[in-house]
Every structure is written in structure tokens, then in C-alpha cells.
Amino acid sequence: MDFNTVLDYVLVALMGAVGSILANRGIAVFNDGLRPIMPEYFEGKIDRKELAATSFAVSFGLVIGMGIPVSIGTTVLLAHSILLTDDIIGTWTPDTKWGSAIAGGIGAIYGVALMLGLSSIVKLFNAMPVNFMPALSLLGTPILLAFAAFPALAVASQHGAKKGIITMGVTFVTWLVVSKFAIWKLANGTTIQLDPTGMALLVAMIMMIFFAAQVKSTGDSNTQLVNVFAERVSRIKHNWIWLSLMGGIITVAASQLFFAVGVLPQQLLVKGDVNGAIFATVARAIGFVPLVFSTAIVTGVYATAGTTLIFAIGMLLKGQPILAFVAGFAWMWIEVQALNVTAKGLDRFPGIRDMGEHIxxxxxxxxxxxLLIGSAMACSKMAGNVGYFWVIGWWLLNRKLKKPLVDLAVGPIAAIALGVLLNLLRVVGLF
Known part of the structure; x- marks a missing residue:
């Protein structure tokens, strides 16, 4: 193995270990839905078994349904495949010093096993009679443009359908105008074109923030929140060294271009569009700042990857692991120290503060x-029109289950299952 490959394995082991320790000690978790549950455990309202069960319930479906399936067949791991599992490992191990050590060990083993397992799965798929890996690459195709629609949906949710429709219309017009007119030919024959999807997303994000900023404050609720939960903010600051360590590790992984925080950045990295991935990551992070900071203040538990801007920092410093670690370590420290100041500042714009949940x-x-549309496209490529029947059927049936999978999970799992089924049918001569 060359140096970069060895470094990748070391990084996933460290992310698995440190992330699991953070969850075990209640310092940070990756799942936004788990963070509000943590104070219930701190205050004795639920026991360790109930916390572990909750962690498993809110995270496992995303790991097996989105994190791992979306990562299979690519050179870029989705953060959910590692960091959500860290939450599960950390909460399932005892709340003791030995428990933290056990969590770290299991987390490290899981990280390496994930890397090895994904490689093995890819090799296995390539050796199958029906190689459906090329079809799986279609899973993320609709996301690249559909992602630009989410600000309009967030605006409609927070401010009403009328403003949402206006945002959607402006987004679409931006895409059309940039596609047609944002093309320049230089004297040397080189053609430069702005990315229509990226510009459409940028305009949509600006409109979303503009509408949210119009909501005026009616009091000092967030400042009071900081005062009431000062002890919890202090708890986060007390653990800054652990958070900064994790920030440095994740930033190095991002600088190696094999680790992404979301499906859109991951798909862009797979296509080699690093600049696009950076922009998508920053756009995502901006939207999540209010959510991450407000839940941290209330719960005393930070997000494992902070506001996720460290992923963008890492990509900006690609190929420079030492500098990336220092930058990520420092940036996470800045985020932690900025909790009070940012929370008080957000009080002036409560609409922006509340925007996080809508986003x-x-x-x-x-x-x-x-992902549902992409899964249907993938299944259609594998088996023709019957692929649509397969995906839509399982999507609808999933809703009737007593414990349905999250919507994000259904399409990718159905696509992978169809690929395996087609191979079995080929063996018996039915396909």
C-alpha cells in the first residue's frame, strides 16, 4: 500500500475510535435527532439501555440504508457510514473509563472493517454474472440538480407557500439564465462557464436567508437561553480538546478527498468536481449553523463534526494533511468558543435561528x-421497465410496515436488492 492508502486506513480508525469515545462520554454525537435526548440521560430521566436503544433506533437505518449503500461502488465514504455508527457504539458501551476505552477500540475496528468490507463488496459485485455496479452510479444523478430546490421547500415551510413558489421560480430562472448566458470564450480558445446548478443554489440560499432575516426579535429569548444553560455551554467548552482533535482528524480525511459530509458533496467528489463539492458543503453548513449551535446550547452536547465547515476546509487543503489537521483543530476550537457570542447574535434574527429545523x-x-428517482433509474437500467415496479412497490410497501425504514433508505436498498436478485435469477436461468 502507498502512503495515502495507509493514511486513509489510519484516519477511519481514528474517526471510529475518537467519535465513539465522544458519544460514550456524552461530549458529542453526529445525529441531530439524538442530541436532544442526551440531557435526559444526564439528568437520570432515562437509563443507559434506553439511551442505547434510542441511539440505535434513530441511526441504524441511516447507516445501512444511506451511509453504506451510497458509499458502495465509489471512492468516497459518506460521513454517515462512520459517524452515525460511532453514536451507536458509544451509547451501547458502559459509561465508565473502561467503557470509553472499549468504545474507542470497537470504533477503530469498525472503521477499518468498513474500508475493507466496502472494497471486498465492490470486488464481489464485479465478479457477479450481472454486474450492476454501473447502474448503481445512477443513484445520485438526480441529486445534483434537485438539491437546488431545497431552499424553496424550506422557505415554504417557514414563511408560507407563496414565498416558497417565488423562491422556486427565481431558482429556475437563475438556472436557465446561467445555462444560456454565463459562457465566455477566451482569446486562446478556452471556454469558461459558470455552473448553473451551483449558481441556482446560491441564489436560492440568499433568498432563504433574506426571508428569514425579515423576522424581527420580540425579546431576548436566546440570550436568556444562554444564561439558563450556561453550565451546559461550559461543559462543551471544557471538552474542547476532544472536539478539536476530532475536528483535525475529519479535516485531514476530507483533505484526502475520500470522506464527504453529504450525498451531494460525495457525488461531486466522485465526479472529480472538488470546487463544486466545496461549495455544496459550505452551503449545507451555513444552513445547519443555527441548528447545531442552538441544540448544543440547550443540551450541552456538541456535534461530532461541528457545523461541518471542516469538510470544506479539508477539501481546500487537499493533499496537505498536516496543515489540514492544524486548520481543523483550530477551527473546531473557534466554533466551540463562539457558542455564546453566536447565540446572542442570532437573537437579533430569530427567523435565521429557527431556519435550521426547516432546512x-x-x-x-x-x-x-x-434518491427514490435515482434508484428507479438504476433499477430500470438493470432490468428495464420492471425496475420501476420494483422500486415503487417497495417504497409503498415500506410505509405499511410496523417499523418502516426511513425514506432515504428505501430506494438504495431496493436497488441493491434487485441487483443481487437478478444475479440469483441468472444462475437459475430466469434472467
Whole structure:
């Protein structure tokens, strides 16, 4: 193995170990849905078994349904495949010093096993009679453009359908105008064109923030929140060294271009569009700042990857692991120290503070429908029109289950299952 390959394995082991320790000690978790549950455990309202069960319930479906399936067949791991599992490992191990050590060990083993396992799965698929890996590459195709629609959905959710429709219309017009007119030919014959999708997303994000900023404050609720939960903010600051260490590790992984925080940045990295991935990551991070900071203040538990801007920092410093570690370490420290100041500043614009939850829901809905369409395209490539029947059928049946998979998971799992089924049918001569 060359140096970069060895470094990649070391990084996933460290992310697995440190991330699991953070969750075990209640310092940070990656799943936004788990973070509000942590104070219930700190205050004795739920026990360790209930915390572990909750962690498993809110994270496992995303790991097996989105994190791992979306990562299979690519050179870029989705953060969910490692960091959500860290949450599970950390909460399932005892809340003791030995428990932290056990969590770190299991997390490190899992990280390496994930890398080895994905490589083995890819080799296995390539050796099958029906190689459906090329079809799986279609899973993320709709996401690249559909992602630009999420700000309109967030605006509609927060400010009403009328403003959402206006945002959608402006987004579409931006895409058309940039596609047709943002093309320049230089004297040497080189053609430069702005990315229509990226510009459409940028305009949509600006409109989303503009509408949110119009909501005026009616009091000092967020400042009071900081005062009431000062002890919890202090708890996060007390653990800055652990958070900064994790920030440095994740930033190095991002600088190696094999680790992405979201499906859109991951798909862009797979296509070699590093600049596009950086922009998509920054756009995502901006939207999640209010959510991450407000939940941290209330719970005393930070996000494993912070506001996720460290992923963009890492990509900007690609191929420079030492500098990336220092930058990520420092940036995470800045985020932690800025909790009080940022929270008080957000009080002036409560609409922006409240925007985080709407963005989270809009992102989830947008990616879910895009993955469903991408899965249908993949299945159609594998088996013709019957592929649509397969994906739509399982999507609808999933809703009738007592414990349905999250919407994000259904399409990718159905596509992989169809690929395996087709190979079995080929063996018995039915396909």
C-alpha cells in the first residue's frame, strides 16, 4: 500500500475510535435527532439501555440504508457510514473509563472493517454474472440538480407557500439564465462557464436567508437561553480538546478527498468536481449553523463534526494533511468558543435561528425523493421497465410496515436488492 492508502486506513480508525469515545462520554454525537435526548440521560430521566436503544433506533437505518449503500461502488465514504455508527457504539458501551476505552477500540475496528468490507463488496459485485455496479452510479444523478430546490421547500415551510413558489421560480430562472448566458470564450480558445446548478443554489440560499432575516426579535429569548444553560455551554467548552482533535482528524480525511459530509458533496467528489463539492458543503453548513449551535446550547452536547465547515476546509487543503489537521483543530476550537457570542447574535434574527429545523426537514425530503428517482433509474437500467415496479412497490410497501425504514433508505436498498436478485435469477436461468 502507498502512503495515502495507509493514511486513509489510519484516519477511519481514528474517526471510529475518537467519535465513539465522544458519544460514550456524552461530549458529542453526529445525529441531530439524538442530541436532544442526551440531557435526559444526564439528568437520570432515562437509563443507559434506553439511551442505547434510542441511539440505535434513530441511526441504524441511516447507516445501512444511506451511509453504506451510497458509499458502495465509489471512492468516497459518506460521513454517515462512520459517524452515525460511532453514536451507536458509544451509547451501547458502559459509561465508565473502561467503557470509553472499549468504545474507542470497537470504533477503530469498525472503521477499518468498513474500508475493507466496502472494497471486498465492490470486488464481489464485479465478479457477479450481472454486474450492476454501473447502474448503481445512477443513484445520485438526480441529486445534483434537485438539491437546488431545497431552499424553496424550506422557505415554504417557514414563511408560507407563496414565498416558497417565488423562491422556486427565481431558482429556475437563475438556472436557465446561467445555462444560456454565463459562457465566455477566451482569446486562446478556452471556454469558461459558470455552473448553473451551483449558481441556482446560491441564489436560492440568499433568498432563504433574506426571508428569514425579515423576522424581527420580540425579546431576548436566546440570550436568556444562554444564561439558563450556561453550565451546559461550559461543559462543551471544557471538552474542547476532544472536539478539536476530532475536528483535525475529519479535516485531514476530507483533505484526502475520500470522506464527504453529504450525498451531494460525495457525488461531486466522485465526479472529480472538488470546487463544486466545496461549495455544496459550505452551503449545507451555513444552513445547519443555527441548528447545531442552538441544540448544543440547550443540551450541552456538541456535534461530532461541528457545523461541518471542516469538510470544506479539508477539501481546500487537499493533499496537505498536516496543515489540514492544524486548520481543523483550530477551527473546531473557534466554533466551540463562539457558542455564546453566536447565540446572542442570532437573537437579533430569530427567523435565521429557527431556519435550521426547516432546512433539515427540507434537505431530508429533497434527498429522499431524489434518491427514490435515482434508484428507479438504476433499477430500470438493470432490468428495464420492471425496475420501476420494483422500486415503487417497495417504497409503498415500506410505509405499511410496523417499523418502516426511513425514506432515504428505501430506494438504495431496493436497488441493491434487485441487483443481487437478478444475479440469483441468472444462475437459475430466469434472467
Amino acid at each position: 433539515r426537514t427540507a434537505l431530508s425530503d429533497t434527498i429522499a425523493i431524489a
